[in-house]
Amino acid sequence: MIVDMRLRPPLPSLLDTPLFKPGAKSSTSHADYPRAPSADARSPDLLLREMDAAGIELGVVMGRQSSGGLGSVPNTELADWISRYPDRFVAWAGIDVTQPMEQILAEVAESTGRRGFKGVSLEPSIAPGFTGTDDKRLYPLYDDCQQRDIPISITLSAILQASEGRPVEYGTPIQLYRVALDFPKLAIHVAHAAWPWVMEMIGVAFTRPNIWISPDQYLLPPLPGAQLYAQAAVNFFQDRTLFGTAYPFKPLPEMVSAYRSWNWPKLIEQQILSENALRLMRMK
Structure with missing residues (x-):
């Protein structure tokens, strides 16, 4: 079994964003990892066939509530998607951190309760008026998720910062x-x-055992730094490293092959490709 922790399907709210612009490329585009045909076709059926070809049984759809050009997906839309494909996708609620905290906590309760979402996804490093992940205005959200045993996902990278014109240092x-x-x-x-x-x-992961590392596309062998992630994964973070494709910017079968090219021991490979994700989402 393989669980993809970063798979954004062709949701209606994403079709007009750079993610699904035909022929779109990112700064990490590489000839060995061409854009998936299903992405340009915007085809759910073709995406499912590509998932099958790659051996990906479960795609994790991370919600996004951003004010910039990356797009914002209503959590109701995520709920509709996973109701169409309940055996192939799970969702994490996207949170707009600029909203009043009372509204945020209500959305978390609704999404992780009645909707059955597996976690909460936020991007404070690119949110207007925020300077990063340790902004004290976020602490009630962190506390609520800790008390209710809800995992959170925070997206961090220099490229994310640059794409939204936000200070790069907020992404560390x-x-x-x-x-x-x-x-x-x-x-x-x-x-x-x-x-x-x-x-x-x-x-940070060495010092804090509640940090889970999900390099997704940045574990591709051609990318600088990938070997360090891979070395840390096999030697120290076997139980806290996860697989992700960064679809639609990266193709599914090639991403699975890229992860396997690190030649991790089979038991560790299986932890990274699926078991860690299932534990994180309280599905195992």
Whole structure:
């Protein structure tokens, strides 16, 4: 079994964003990892066939509530999607951190309760008026998720910052140390693994056992820093490293092959490809 922790399907609210612009490329585009045919076709059926070809049984759809050009997906839309494909997708609620906290907590309760979402996804490093993950205005949300055993996902990378014109220093993982220290029972999944601050990300994960590293596309062998993520995964973070494709920017079968090319021991490979994700989402 393979669980993809970063798979954004062709949701209606994403079709007019750069994610699904035909022929779109990112700064990490590489000839060995061409854009998936289903992405340009915007075809759910073709996406499912590509998932089958890659051996990906479960796609995790991370919600996004951003004010910039990356798009914003209503959580009701995520709920509709996973109701169409209940055996192939799960969702994490997107949270707009600029909303009043009372409204945020109500959305978390609704999404992780009646809708059955597996976690909460936020991007404070690109939110207007926020300076990063340790902004004290977020602490009631962190506390609520810790008390209710709800994992959170925070996306961090220099490319994310640049894409939204936000200060690049807000994307470092250093602030997460304080958050993970103040909320030691809160599981924190770091999408993009704060690339290119690879050593900083690894350092924070060494000191805080509630940090989960999800490099997704940044574990591709051609990318600088990928070997460090892979080395840390096999030697120290076998139980806290996760697989993700970053679809639609990366193709599914090639991403699975890229992860397997690190030649991890089979038991560790299976942890990274599926078991860690299932544990994080309380599905195992």
